[in-house]
Amino acid sequence: MPSRTAFSCYLFFVCVLSSVLPVFASVDFPRCFAEIKRGMHGTIGGTDNQGNPVADITQATSITYQLCKQACGTGGGAFSWSAFSQQFSAWLLPWLALLSQFPFGSKYNWDNLMSVVLALGSPCLAAYSLALTVLNTKWVARRFANIKYPNSRDAALLLSSLQQIPLKVTTENSLLASLVVLPENDPWWRALSEWLDYADTHTWTIAGVTSVAWVVIAYALTIIDAFSTISTDPNSNGQGLSGVGSIWLWMLPLTIGYLQISPRCDAVRVTNALARANEISYVAGPNGAVNADAISDMRALSLHPDRGSLFREQDATAPIFLYARLFSFTQVVEDFVSAYRSASEKCRQHIPVDPTIPWEAGDGKTIHPANRRGTPAQLGAYCSAPTYVRRSHWGREVFSRFFIASVAALALQWSTSGASVLIVYFTPTVGKWRRFSGSESVDGALGLGCRSGAYLLYAAVATSIWAMLVVSSVIAHYATVNPEYPDLSQRVAARVAVFLRRLAKFLAACNAAWILTTFLLQFGNFYDRCYCNSDVLGLGKRAHNVMLLEGSDISPMKAAWIGGVVLAVAGASLFLGFINVFVDPPLPSE
Template sequence: MAPQSTLSCYLTLVLISIVPVFAAVDFPRCFDEIRRGLHGTQGGTDNQGNPVANITEATSITYEFCKQACGTGGGPFSWSSFSQQFSAWLLPWLALLSQFPFGSKYKEDNLMSVILSLGSPCLAAYSLALTVLNTKWIARRFANIKYPNSHDATLILSTLQQTPLKVTTEGGLLASLVVLPENDAWWKELGNRLDYADTHTWTIAGATSVAWVALAYSLTIADAFSTISTDPNSNGQGLSGVGSLWLWMLPLTIGAHFLSNFMLLGLSSYPGYLQISPRCDAARVGKAINDTNEHSFVARPTGPAVNANRINKMRALCLHSERDSLHRDEDATAPIFHYARLFSFTLVVEQFVSVFYYASENAKEHFAVDGAPWEAGDGKTVDPANRKGTKAQVTAYCRPSAFSSPANSYPPPHVRQSHWGPDVFSRLFIASVVALALQWSTSGASILIVYFTPTVGESASYLLYAAVATVIWVIMVISSVITHHATIYPEYLNLSQQRRRERRGAALIAVFLRRLAKCLATCNAVWILAAFLMQFGNFYDRCYCNAAVIGFGKRAHEVMTLNGNDISAMRAAWIGGVVLAVVGSALFWGFIQVFIDPPLPPPE
């Protein structure tokens, strides 16, 4: 680059940094001049926007008078103030965001999970709520099933919620996996591999991040209440902005990473812990399933069972390979994408429940798989001799038959009545209510604090953020419903051409909605970060924002001095906002606690 060009670049940078300094408005000085009558005597008001006769008694001024006397520029940028606020109020939360669990196969999916969490806390809370609700639901579906490995199946299915599971029933694969005693080792080995006994949930980095954020928020509250002053432009920025708006990160991060200490996992010979956010490392989980499948057995048309490797590469349980764009979010294993797997995962669980259920009912009646006399064994569990048979016998044993009597048992016989699965919409509704409560308790607290802190202009930024975050969640949930409707499962392969066209159209709509929501989430994440940076840099400290022109219209006024009543009302609003944010986050944490450790079927 030529010296002249380099010099031009330096001069440009200098001018860019100097211009804001000269364009900045010294509001304290301007207000002092207004009170002394140097800019005229018309335009003074009280703090409710009512005109006052004497400018020296004015505590506020109209927006037009503010522009005339002070100009349209913003307050002066101070690097020391900016860096202090950034490091104290924003940086701890960004560090906590990095503690969210990832694990997707592709880096762009991990990046998108961060963007979606930041752009729509409601979606992140919804996915986590679905996880705990599914855990409770799985335990209830297996509650009255008494058959070998049903306890392990409950835990393994709960653990694999974040993975795109594929179940194969053809060739008696699933029935063989459940019934044959040779596969008992398969269940134990997969449980051990998923146990992650070498993983310590409370890492130093994670615990430090949580403690750092909690301390930063506590100090923000203390700082805000100790520095309430008559200057309306220096009150509660950290408390209302980053502090309360992002308090949702605490229960989500703790719920996603650190609740494993409350849920004992008894799959291995030593005690381990099951995270409420299940195993989401795609590579590690995939390897665990693939390696375990090498030791699975399958029943043959005649003769004893053989290792499945001697038949073909098909397995009863595996991960979906690369699929089309319709199922892109289902295949991503980062926890926030669990919203997309609610319906498909429900059907996977129901397939296992069905096989275990009928096997359990037949075992209660002391029917052996091969029709031979029942071997009592030790009387505590089903003797392995009762669980051997040919492929036809094993398959029939796990279906409704003349020698099973499940009429009065719970859960009821598995006969798929719909494309959606049982209890799915009740879980969707509960998770939605919980997620919306967390989103709007924290965002609402921030809006409340700013709205009752003269002036109210900045509350529009937080209201816009919360509204868009909610819209993103709505679009994503609708997309997941349409995606499941558009998915053609094996039992629906004989659909008419018209129905197939309808589902292809639905698939296009689902993909469009999902991509639209991701674009909105990206914009919303960028917007809220930019809003914080502009707040720290005094960009909002200008007549237009301080006068809340959008909200007040012609009655817009800039508050120069807060009186005692204003400060009392502001303090009450701050207390209410802090209580709302803390209670909302605590209730979400309490919801996680209620569902975290459901009773499991006893080991056989």
């Protein structure tokens, strides 16, 4: 199972860091600061918490970066295994355990593992795929809304639930028309719906509820712990609140969302269910409907086999890969909608499939079977759209769904990551720089340091990964405009799409390793060093290390922390609310 493999990697990181960090962690900052205040390292370099020099070193609450390096060295704070293990188990482990509740289902373990890496490396991509799932479901329901024909409701439901599967539609030899129209195929729809409704699908279970509750409680305790120790250590305050507590809050709405929609993404089960259903499918013959096996091995609805590197993500069934199936899934739905709409319109006009026989009146609720039988050519004509109707290669409303899903995903990514950056950014050291414009001076906060910089880099790379993969899916679909005889531009597009996807996967692996290593280094006090505590990255020459919080520092810091928590919780809640708006849309009546 991918989560077990990933968890083994995390344990490996823990073991390595627990053995390496003690070698470098040797600075006792409280003792060093006490020595500075006693004048043991000179009287120059003491400042207040805004970085302004103080004349009396004994009154200093902060020191310059240069004095910090000179007096305390460049090493990190003392490593404590008890503190490390406590923070790891309380702040990080619950979130890692929540990964086990994510749906997988691909037939290759590599694809399942890659889905975990992509989710960790780009929460934006995971949120985008989930948002597309519910938007597609609503779109399918709308496309079938005005269609009144037998099994149209089952068709809308099945297509919505099979978004994670690489579906293949075959219209040749009236296969699709036979599946839609022939009364002998009514059992096919009922059987497939029943066989796909397996009892142990990915939905709410005791384990799922427990994992979600565990994370919620852990995050609440993180908030309580951060605010209860706000004045004890300015360099460590909020690290659990900002780091693991807020930056991974995106996991909650994604986990709950997938548990709600319960995607049918198990490749083996769906393949078996479809194969069993296709055994009882019928096609039109010259002398009436015959079992499809008597004609050929082709079926109206089947699964694509492995099609090579260009379609690798489309063929993987883990839900995060839905980004690659937006266009192909839209085309599958349009094939069914076109056939059903044409049959429905002719049915409303009381036109039978066989134009040589009169319309047989039914019981007012169903269509008489005689009206639904004919030759292959008659069925094909019955389900054909008018010649003036043109189909786009891209599909209907794909870009509106792309835009809405993108906004929702980006909002979730940056509300959680942005909250983490905000909390650390306004945690001392928050320096102030002063620039002069004529007679006017302006103060500004520059709290960008190791921790906030790490979170900002993680969010920026995660967004870039999402952008590259979305662009690769667009280019890959363009490369299939003429799949049998691709021109030079299509062949180049195919290579570019594969390159972008592989580059994005590599960056996702690096980004996932980056954020995990960041947390573990943070727990091991690696960032508790002069460079990071002085926010050299943002303050430059004005860098200083706050050693003692004053009362005037705590109130604005609390306000920033509260704002960060509200931002993260609001972003996660709004995304979950967005998902619930589109879950279970009304399906068409028969």
